[in-house]
Amino acid sequence: MKRFIASVLFVFITFSCFSQKLNSYKYVVIPYEFSFLKKHNKYRVNTLVRYLFKNEGFEVLYDSEDFPEELSSNRCLGLYADINSDSNIFTTKLAFVLRDCSNKIVLETPFGRSKVKAYEKAYSQALREAFETIKAENYTYQPKKKEVEIPPPPPPVQVVEEMPDSVEVKVTEEKKPIQKTVEQTKTTTTVTETKKVVLYAQPIENGYQLVDTSPKVIMILLKTGVPNVYLVKGQDATVYKENGQWILSKATANGNAKSTLEIKF
Incomplete structure (x- = not known):
């Protein structure tokens, strides 16, 4: 009696385990x-x-047809069925074999048998008998829950203070400032007394042109915006009035050369 109960429990547990395994598969590919x-x-x-x-x-597919996208991306959603045949001239014997995506056997049924001589009836009878093992498991698709792996906490960080073996002391020598002798170039101004030639100022745009008695244009004075101070066009020179006299100040290599002008406005 105890052996019988143990056998029943073993068969029940075995079927329960297989059933739980089959429930995680959505497709059967034949x-x-x-x-x-x-x-x-x-x-x-x-x-x-x-x-x-x-x-x-089950959702059943042939191995020759296009798979749904979820099965194409995850072949492990399907079981791959095949039939083992151990038939002879007297008996037809067939069994189902179900494998997973790694080609591991998930379930292998006992052989179904038939002694019918007509092949179509014999195959039908043997396959239906073998399929009773799968049918008894009451298959219901139950998707696997994704397991989230929690990483272990990082080890505590130990702070180690390192003392230097030696301290390097840098001594900086104070450098005395180098005295440079700067030679100043004295600017000399030469005042030249010239023979006075009367120049006549004729108004033009933005200034005057100075002509002699010929009349010949001697120079052109351009207004600067400062009263009685003019620039000489085309020369590095200025004409300005100082102490009632008109002075021509011209830059030269040796300094400024000044001369007096007599201008009639």
Whole structure:
């Protein structure tokens, strides 16, 4: 009696474990052509297998068709079904094998048997008997929960103060300022007394032109905005009035050369 109860518990626990494993798979992929038949849907085997899995709630696909996007990106959402055949001339024996995306066996059923001579009926009877193992698990799709891995806390940071082996002392010598002798160039101003030539100022735009008695234009004076101070056009020189006299101040290599002018306005 104890052995019987133990056997029942073992079978129940085994089926429960398989059922929990199957519930995490959404799809079943079956071969378009089973190897033991070597032809698609021979004896209507493909149609029957597709019907059996679909009737249990699986989404069934052939391995030759385009997969849905979620299965294409995650092949582990599917179980990959195949059929083992151990038939002989007297008995048809077939079993289901379900593998995961790593080709590991998730579930392998016992062989279903049939002694019917007609192949289509024999295959149907043997497959339905083998499928009872899968049917008994009451499959319901339950997506796996994503496990979030919590990283361990980082180790505490130890602060180690390092003392220097030696202290380097830099001695900076005070440098005496270098005295530079700057030679100043004295600017000399030379005043030249010239023979007075009377120049006549004729108004022009922005100034005057000075002409002699010829009349010849001697120079052109440009207004500066300062009363009685003019620039000489085309020369580095100025004409200004000082102490009642008109002075021509001209820059030369040796300084400023000054001369007096007699101008009639």
